[in-house]
């Protein structure tokens with residue numbers, strides 16, 4: 164017990180840890196576990212205040228040519244009504260996001276060749292011309308040249324999870340993709356002028372506590388502006404449908420808390436998959452390190468076809484999305500912010516390159 168508290172204090176002080184120290188904290192229980200959560204909460208409050216940034220999500224296409232074993236919209240998934248939103252629909256939804264007090268629009272889609280880089284660039288330009296929103300992309304792996312085009316068009320941020328740091332597992336669950344290429348894309352983000360986001364699925368099949376600890380270390384090593392992690396949820400109709408969640412659900416939350424403690428300045432969303440874990444899962448994550456919430460503005464008739472995993476909060480068209488989210492967050496004693504919520508640049512990191520680089 165005393166030993167684990169000392170380890171926690173060391174991690175808080177230095178912001179780093181070795182594999183065995185992370186495992187020690189991931190295995191902590193009772194009082195030590197609570198101390199881990201409260202340390203993460205305190206760091207979040209000290210650096211990010213009481214505020215939760217809102218990023219409005221648009222899932223603009225569920226067409227995907229990738230076949231990731233875990234994903235409900237993989238190319239081989241049966242019985243899916245595939246859709247693509249038109250550019251006009253996307254821009255109209257971005258305007259709704261702006262009117263709903265969000266500072267950022269997140270454009271997320273499958274790896275869909277129909278949305279070429281040139282087409283995405285046009286959509287970004289239109290959103291930028293009509294709103295003051297920050298634009299975040301989550302559109303799969305891109306080359307450096309493509310990233311530069313997207314940045315030039317006005318994209319501010321880019322999210323690409325590495326999913327797992329275990330290369331053997333990565334290759335198994337991503338039949339068409341290379342780990343090196345994904346990581347190269349993530350490392351290219353900042354030099355291309357984009358705020359960089361990545362993260363992993365906690366408890367991907369084949370992983371154990373040591374894998375999760377390595378994932379946490381790998382995340383730290385990437386020096387990210389945004390870190391999005393969520394539990395792996397078995398998705399029906401996928402090859403991993405029969406796999407299970409971790410037997411100890413607290414490991415998911417302890418992972419988030421450790422990520423916060425080791426990356427105090429990063430923006431960390433309470434990802435939707437936490438609500439699939441249990442009712443109010445995202446609230447729990449906001450109590451142990453998350454400072455971002457991503458309300459989903461995908462038009463309801465499309466949203467019901469964007470099922471990466473089951474248990475996604477269902478569409479209630481009678482409810483005002485902003486009011487519902489505001490109420491949820493204020494119930495926890497936090498306030499929502501409509502600010503853009505750009506990356507924070509602490510002295511310790513020096514100036515981020517995107518401040519100087521108008522590529």
Ligand code: 5AD
Pocket residue numbers: 233234235324326363364393394395396397398436471472
């Ligand atoms: N469980 C949890 N997360 C998933 N994602 C896709 N499928 C699943 C699943 N079954 C996540 C991946 C991807 C992000 C867009 O959604 O991490 O990067």
